[in-house]
Amino acid sequence: MKIAEAQKVLIADDDAVNREVLGELLKPEYTVLLAKNGVQALERAARHQPDLILLDVMMPDMDGYEVLRRLRADPQLAHISVIFISGLDRPEDEAAGLKMGAADYIVKPFNQTVVMARVALHLQVVRQRRMLERLANIDGLTELANRRRFDEVYGLEWQRARRGKRPLSLALLDIDAFKQYNDRYGHPAGDRALRSVARAAAGAMRRPADLAARYGGEELVLLLPETGALEAGQVVSQLLEAVAALGIAHEASSVAPVLTVSVGGATLEPGSQETQAALFEAADSALYRAKQAGRNRICWHEPGP
Known part of the structure; x- marks a missing residue:
């Protein structure tokens, strides 16, 4: 992957000449975004999530210090590295910027070689x-997301679904008779089978926001933002078919001659007051019902009146 494809630099400066010079300097190696004031810098930072911001200190209406304060106060933007570029050359000015959380401080008029070297250094740190x-x-x-990552994403998506009154579907997947599989074929074979099912789960995720994660043991979890129960059921049905199509022999299973999975799911409907924990528990209960009903099937939680 080329650096220009992976890393973006936002240049925020009210001086058009400075923006142009810095932009032309960085364009051969990075994706360059431009902002002519603090408000525009914040808007473009939120929209494009740059890896690094070159931020002028002295700008009208909102100076660079205020832009940095707002970046650090926003959980979605706080991680972005910032290099101040300023005509203020006193040591105390530089110290003030660094204490606020800037990664570096470059004094105008800047040396182009120094700018390139410092940008490259900080972007390497970001990578x-x-x-x-x-x-x-x-x-x-x-190689799926782990439980820690799932918990983090689930919390964010649940809050987003509640705020936006959008559906959120959650499904728990368990490999049927996996202990018997390990006993019959050995744990290395069990690991290979689990990886194959994990690849099938990852392949079933249709959109960038969809997430497949390993929750523990042979249990996987699927998170489908902005997905209603009907659409989520279709995704999971295709996943069951994909797992069966793997044709992984399981002679020790009482369910089928090949490896199969059971799935329980639940959907947070728009306007629902269901808690994050309750939605997960509903999916877990649905998974239990799928196992009790004979495995190799899907059970979806039906919310009460």
Whole structure:
């Protein structure tokens, strides 16, 4: 992957010449976004989520310090690295910017070679940080999101669904007779089977916001934002078919001659007051009913009147 495809730099400066010079300097290597004032900088930061902001300190209406304060106060933007670029060259000005949380401070008139070197350095730090964050959120065996990541995303999506009065569907998936599979074929084979099911689950996720995660043991969880019960049921049905189509022999199963899964699901309907914990418990109860009914099937929670 090219750096320009992966990393974005937002240049916020009220001086058109500075914006143009910095933009032309960085365009060959990075995706460049421009803002001519503080308000525009915040709007574009929220919309495009840049990896780095080159931020002028002295701007009309809203100066760079205020922009940085607002960035750090917003959970969705607080992680963005900021380099101040300013004509204020006193040590106390630089110290003030760094104490506020800026990653660096470059004094105008700037040296282009220095700007490029510092931008490259800070973007390398961003890449390394994101790599570590990704590793911390990935289950090592299945390469799906891990439980920690699921809990984090589930909380955010549940709040978003409640605020926007949009549906949110949740499904728990359990591999049928997995203990017997491990006993019959051995744990290395069990790991391979679990990875195959995990790949099928990941392949069933249709949109970037959909999430498949390993919740624990042989249990996976699917999170489908802005998805009603009918559509979620279709997604899960296709997943059951995909798992059966893998044709993984399971002679120790009383359900089928091949590996199968049971799924329980629930949907937060628009306007519902159901809690985050209650929605998960509803899906878990539906999974229990699917197992009691013979496994290799889907049970979906039907909300009461």
